[in-house]
Amino acid sequence: MSKPVEVTDASFQTDVLENDLPVLVDFWAPWCGPCRMVAPVVDELAQEYDGKVAFYKLNTDENPNVATSYGIRSIPTLLVFKDGEVSGQIVGFRPKGDLAKRLDEALV
Numbered sequence: 001m002s003k004p005v006e007v008t009d010a011s012f013q014t015d016v017l018e019n020d021l022p023v024l025v026d027f028w029a030p031w032c033g034p035c036r037m038v039a040p041v042v043d044e045l046a047q048e049y050d051g052k053v054a055f056y057k058l059n060t061d062e063n064p065n066v067a068t069s070y071g072i073r074s075i076p077t078l079l080v081f082k083d084g085e086v087s088g089q090i091v092g093f094r095p096k097g098d099l100a101k102r103l104d105e106a107l108v
Helices: 012-017 033-048 064-069 096-107
Strands: 023-028 054-059 077-082 085-091
Touching: 012 023, 012 054, 023 033, 033 054, 033 096, 077 096, 085 096
Parallel strands: 023 054
Antiparallel strands: 023 077, 077 085
């Protein structure tokens, strides 16, 4: 999986929380400008971390339950999960290096 895969409220438990790999979830919405800016960065990281980190995107407009349960108030928000728990959070557009650093921390 070298591109982020769409995840939904229904598939979140299985895809993210029960995943053996660390997982990055990009909480986004189609109308969000910064979300469109961060998407290509997340795509690049998905290729670079292929096989080491699973990447998912969750459309907060279509899947409000998961976003609400994690207190997502502004997008883009990227959450890093490890062993079913949130291990990192990035809110807003950040440079690729910042995102890579969070992923490296989850791989330790």
